[in-house]
Amino acid sequence: MNIIVNNEMAPKGLLFIISGPSGTGKSTVLRVILEKRPELRYSISYTTRPPREGEQDGVDYDFISKDAFRKKMDSGEFAEWAEVHGELYGTPGRFLDEAFAAGHDVLLDIDVEGAKNIYSGYPEAVLIFIAPPSVEELEKRLVNRGADSSRAVEQRLKNSKAEMAEAHHYHHVIVNDDLAGTVSKLEAIIENARLK
Ligand code: ADP
Ligand code: 5GP
Numbered sequence: 001m002n003i004i005v006n007n008e009m010a011p012k013g014l015l016f017i018i019s020g021p022s023g024t025g026k027s028t029v030l031r032v033i034l035e036k037r038p039e040l041r042y043s044i045s046y047t048t049r050p051p052r053e054g055e056q057d058g059v060d061y062d063f064i065s066k067d068a069f070r071k072k073m074d075s076g077e078f079a080e081w082a083e084v085h086g087e088l089y090g091t092p093g094r095f096l097d098e099a100f101a102a103g104h105d106v107l108l109d110i111d112v113e114g115a116k117n118i119y120s121g122y123p124e125a126v127l128i129f130i131a132p133p134s135v136e137e138l139e140k141r142l143v144n145r146g147a148d149s150s151r152a153v154e155q156r157l158k159n160s161k162a163e164m165a166e167a168h169h170y171h172h173v174i175v176n177d178d179l180a181g182t183v184s185k186l187e188a189i190i191e192n193a194r195l196k
Contacts, residue, residue, distance in 0.1 A: 013041075014105040014193050015096075015122050017165050019115045020130035021160035022085065022155075023142035025176040026109050027060070029130060032183045037190070041104040043095050046072065049087040050148040051152070062092075080110070085155055088177040091118065106189070112166040128186065129170035133177045135160070 020026050034042055047061045048069050058065050064072075069088045073081060081090030091108060101108045108118065118127050137158060142153045167173050172189050174177035176182045 012103045015125040021163045022134045022156040039105045041099045046090045066089045066142045080114045082113045129171040129173045153166045
């Protein structure tokens, strides 16, 4: 888990790191907030996971092969990377450097391990955990999303236990019960951080 920290590139903008179990609603919440707040920048991760129906290459993720991912790892292109649910995911370091240099506030949707790694390099980052209302509701959302095989849903549910156990390390925990309420809470956290 490679971390590139260049102090000369210290962020001028704010960094918001969002984590939570798969199916909790992170992408949905981020989609809404990015529409409402076009000044925010979302870091599009690289992944080896195949696209889900409706996902667009270069918008939701940059979908690449395992070989291409490993080449990027070897050439140090990732600010962090992790294996999550059996696939590789990585945050492009160059995007972060350029966004911060331009003074933008950046949102990352990354897993708990990636969050720890990035946070150790950017201790000013704001850590936000989005939790499901219950395990039963999480399972319902994963199944209703209809994007993953039943095996993948099972694995994601199983992994959610370890992910939930990391929630107390985060500055904020939002239970994504009502979507509009979650978006408002996230907006309030962003506004608060900007005032500091
Ligand atoms: P994640 O990005 O965390 O894996 P998604 O954003 O893909 O999760 O959401 C998983 C499913 O849950 C989607 O079908 C989405 O429409 C639904 N969902 C998201 N937020 C809520 C909510 N607050 N209430 C009910 N369903 C939700
Ligand atoms: P999904 O396959 O459901 O889109 O995402 C699975 C998990 O990978 C989620 O926990 C998501 O936050 C995480 N993830 C997405 N992009 C990255 C990344 O660039 N780095 C890390 N460490 N995790 C990521």
